[in-house]
Amino acid sequence: MFGRLNEDALPFYSEIAMAGAAVTVGGGLFVVAVVLWTGSLIYLWRNWLTSVDHKRIGIMYVVVALVMLLRGFVDALMMRAQQAMAMNSGGYLPPEHFDQIFSSHGTIMILFMAMPFLTGLINFVMPLQIGARDVAFPRLNLISLYLTAAGAGLVLVSLVIGKFSTAGWTGYPPFSETEFSPGVGVDYWIWALIVSGVGTTLTGINFITTIVKRRAPGMTWMRLPLFAWTALCASILIVFAFPALTVAGAMLALDRSAGFHFFTNDGGGNAMHFANILWMWGHPEVYILILPAFGVFSEIVATFSSKRLFAYNSLVFATVVIALLAFTTWLHHFFTMGAGASVNTAFGITTMIIAVPTGVKVFDWLMTMYRGRIRYQTPMLWTVAFLVTFTIGGMSGVLLAVPAVDYTLHNTTFLVAHFHNMVIPGALFGFFAGYVYWFPKAFGFRLDERWGRRAFWFWVTGFYLAFMPLYALGLMGMVRRLQHYDNPDWQPYLIVAAIGAVSVLCGLICMAIQLWVSIRDRERLADTTGDPWNARTLEWYSSSPPPVWNFASLPKIEGSDAFWRLKERGEAYREDENVGTISLPANSNDGIVYGALAFVFGFCMVWHIYWLALLCLGAIMTHLIVSSFRDPTAEVIPADEVARHEHDWKTAARAGSRYDGDPLCDYRTVLRKVPAQ
Amino acid sequence: MSEVDAKTLEESEERAYGFWLFLMSDAILFSLLFATYAIMVTATDNGPDRTEIFGYWRTAANTALLLSSSLTMGLASIAICETRKSASFQWIFVTMILALAFLVLEIQEFAGLIAQGAGPDRSGFLSAYFTLVGTHGAHVIVGLIWMAVLCLHLALRPIGPEIQSITERLTMFWHLVGIVWIGIYSLVYLPGLYQ
Ligand code: HEM
Ligand SMILES: [Cu+2]
Numbered sequence: 001m002f003g004r005l006n007e008d009a010l011p012f013y014s015e016i017a018m019a020g021a022a023v024t025v026g027g028g029l030f031v032v033a034v035v036l037w038t039g040s041l042i043y044l045w046r047n048w049l050t051s052v053d054h055k056r057i058g059i060m061y062v063v064v065a066l067v068m069l070l071r072g073f074v075d076a077l078m079m080r081a082q083q084a085m086a087m088n089s090g091g092y093l094p095p096e097h098f099d100q101i102f103s104s105h106g107t108i109m110i111l112f113m114a115m116p117f118l119t120g121l122i123n124f125v126m127p128l129q130i131g132a133r134d135v136a137f138p139r140l141n142l143i144s145l146y147l148t149a150a151g152a153g154l155v156l157v158s159l160v161i162g163k164f165s166t167a168g169w170t171g172y173p174p175f176s177e178t179e180f181s182p183g184v185g186v187d188y189w190i191w192a193l194i195v196s197g198v199g200t201t202l203t204g205i206n207f208i209t210t211i212v213k214r215r216a217p218g219m220t221w222m223r224l225p226l227f228a229w230t231a232l233c234a235s236i237l238i239v240f241a242f243p244a245l246t247v248a249g250a251m252l253a254l255d256r257s258a259g260f261h262f263f264t265n266d267g268g269g270n271a272m273h274f275a276n277i278l279w280m281w282g283h284p285e286v287y288i289l290i291l292p293a294f295g296v297f298s299e300i301v302a303t304f305s306s307k308r309l310f311a312y313n314s315l316v317f318a319t320v321v322i323a324l325l326a327f328t329t330w331l332h333h334f335f336t337m338g339a340g341a342s343v344n345t346a347f348g349i350t351t352m353i354i355a356v357p358t359g360v361k362v363f364d365w366l367m368t369m370y371r372g373r374i375r376y377q378t379p380m381l382w383t384v385a386f387l388v389t390f391t392i393g394g395m396s397g398v399l400l401a402v403p404a405v406d407y408t409l410h411n412t413t414f415l416v417a418h419f420h421n422m423v424i425p426g427a428l429f430g431f432f433a434g435y436v437y438w439f440p441k442a443f444g445f446r447l448d449e450r451w452g453r454r455a456f457w458f459w460v461t462g463f464y465l466a467f468m469p470l471y472a473l474g475l476m477g478m479v480r481r482l483q484h485y486d487n488p489d490w491q492p493y494l495i496v497a498a499i500g501a502v503s504v505l506c507g508l509i510c511m512a513i514q515l516w517v518s519i520r521d522r523e524r525l526a527d528t529t530g531d532p533w534n535a536r537t538l539e540w541y542s543s544s545p546p547p548v549w550n551f552a553s554l555p556k557i558e559g560s561d562a563f564w565r566l567k568e569r570g571e572a573y574r575e576d577e578n579v580g581t582i583s584l585p586a587n588s589n590d591g592i593v594y595g596a597l598a599f600v601f602g603f604c605m606v607w608h609i610y611w612l613a614l615l616c617l618g619a620i621m622t623h624l625i626v627s628s629f630r631d632p633t634a635e636v637i638p639a640d641e642v643a644r645h646e647h648d649w650k651t652a653a654r655a656g657s658r659y660d661g662d663p664l665c666d667y668r669t670v671l672r673k674v675p676a677q
Numbered sequence: 678m679s680e681v682d683a684k685t686l687e688e689s690e691e692r693a694y695g696f697w698l699f700l701m702s703d704a705i706l707f708s709l710l711f712a713t714y715a716i717m718v719t720a721t722d723n724g725p726d727r728t729e730i731f732g733y734w735r736t737a738a739n740t741a742l743l744l745s746s747s748l749t750m751g752l753a754s755i756a757i758c759e760t761r762k763s764a765s766f767q768w769i770f771v772t773m774i775l776a777l778a779f780l781v782l783e784i785q786e787f788a789g790l791i792a793q794g795a796g797p798d799r800s801g802f803l804s805a806y807f808t809l810v811g812t813h814g815a816h817v818i819v820g821l822i823w824m825a826v827l828c829l830h831l832a833l834r835p836i837g838p839e840i841q842s843i844t845e846r847l848t849m850f851w852h853l854v855g856i857v858w859i860g861i862y863s864l865v866y867l868p869g870l871y872q
Binding site: 204205206208209212213240243251254255260266268270273277621625628629 | 804
């Protein structure tokens, strides 16, 4: 009846596991209690949980990402503490538990922190940037959100019911096969990936269709803001790379549950084939993470240097080339598997080549700053830290691309240092920068600058302290994923790394305080103009927060940096005269329905409760069929409401705008108009 | 064209485009299964290999059935385009019969293999074979359900842009199923039969 599920699944076997479960359950209950206590359930349901507005969905994605960032970071802290103390001793985490933690940390950070974060940012910004009312498939967008949340939910539940995988975020067989991992951990990993992977693929399709079909009149390809370009390329990568993850996960699931022999040691299985397929997804995946962040940096660098993006064309070209080359390098993740010298050389070369367009981008950003009127506000600080730090990480990557070098550094903490050195500045800093940059657009007030700076310095210092020692440790021969060790030379480095993690913790605390302070001081930080940074692209051509319909009438685009152009011509705040009624898709419960069904389905597959899993599939199918008969319901916004909103914010914007006609918009005038903090 | 029509047209165009993207993603999925099969074809673990298990007539019949169903599906979509209801029903019905026959043959084949001890758990080769052909079979089942739903739509409402848009996507889907089968027939079955 309940498959493998019985009361042994509860975490009474270890105090640490129980504490983790208690925090997870307690956190969930706390949120539910707050919602019920404040009586905001109906508000939440109507305005957020069932909303198909791309901006709200984007914000909800970011909320998921921030929650998962906390969870992933707690994992990281625990590992850092363990390795700092586990010299000639067992530390405080038993090996099995330590293994679960690095597996869940990697899985969460990549799939349930970084992916929702970038999806959220793209969702919020991209339709505004291209001058659209929404994405092409708003209801599907909501469903994708809940599929991602269902996957994240599976990972969280594994802390309470059963255990998570110990096979690392890559889940390599044969270790991840039933023979060596008989429990439910690997199954949690597989089904979390597959369920959220479906959501991600649908998102990718949605974004591509939106960008291809819904650009405002006049928004030709070479006028598309760079962030939209990177969103497009990342989405293409999603659509073409995620099937590989699905295939790898499904084949492993078949091995584990149905006795197939894809990757087993016996029966003619071929474990190396798993690595091959997994990385056909895995390498493009790192570009899926990094490209949107490149887009964020591009927007920010131009805005805060008060200059047009330097060599826009070459940035577009570099983005597209990176997206293409992303599919040609996957083998560098397993040089040591022994494909032979020529194959390794070929992939070493493709890996090095991909550094070229990336380098082009770095120079473009630097040249944009050159002779610009740079304003070092927090988004720009993250960008500068990225430029420096990412370049270091890139160079260690080019080093690892030499197969002979990789043979000695493979699986050491040098590699751990390298990829954190790419993904923290290259993706996470970009998301943070985007978070501060677009926050006023989303909520109508800026984030507090002072706490933002504090968070920034703690994060950057923490990053260097936590990961530079790992380069040295790797060269000293320390392998990754070590639960304990007996080499006294390593310990000082590991202690420094732990201090770095504490600094990052301080950074996170500052970010929490920043959020709280900013909400408290929202009057002082209010943005009435819709354009708090004196920016250049179309998302700022709307009130903060924008109305559901985004634009009273779709803007006509006559060049790149469309909004800047309007400001230059003094047309940015001219009221739109010919507004009409606007019809938008109405709210939908489908997201929650599919998300819940997918969650139960995944859970049942993990625990072998097949009858219920089948029932869930049947319910999904039935719902799909029934809803194909429903006529889409629309919500109609009356013209006078649109006109009223248009009048109100443009009046406020004219009064508060910082743009004063100077094409370079001299920083002194900007500073004069910024209210003192 | 009125504004409403233009909007519906645009929307069904977007839907077709989005669905086409989905099919591309699906095609990648199949190509990975093909690659897996190619790698595993020799991993027979002393069990049956590909020269021993495929039936000449059955696979030929399957190919004929599925390819003609692509034709009849095309005819159905033309009929729906021209809003000829009874012809639409007829051609969809024929397509469903052909697809059903295909499925029966395939299930027979799978059952026979499993009965003679050549199931997917026998060897890596058979795992890859069953997964590739089985995934294709699952697509045929989805297509069949979809056709049934389309019939329901046809029975319940007049042929309009909504039904035409559904048909357009179903047709694309069905042609992908056909194309993948051509791949399976020529890369899985023929080399096995003529080695
Ligand atoms: C915020 C600070 C972070 C710290 C202190 C941290 C720390 C760590 C540590 C200690 C490990 C284990 C290293 C080992 O195997 O010896 C690890 C692994 C890993 N981290 Fe992080 N990490 C951080 C952020 C991130 C982020 C943002 C990402 C991705 C977006 C990430 C992705 C990974 C992955 C994929 C692994 C490999 C897991 C495995 O071995 O299977 N980490 N991290
Ligand atoms: Cu790679």
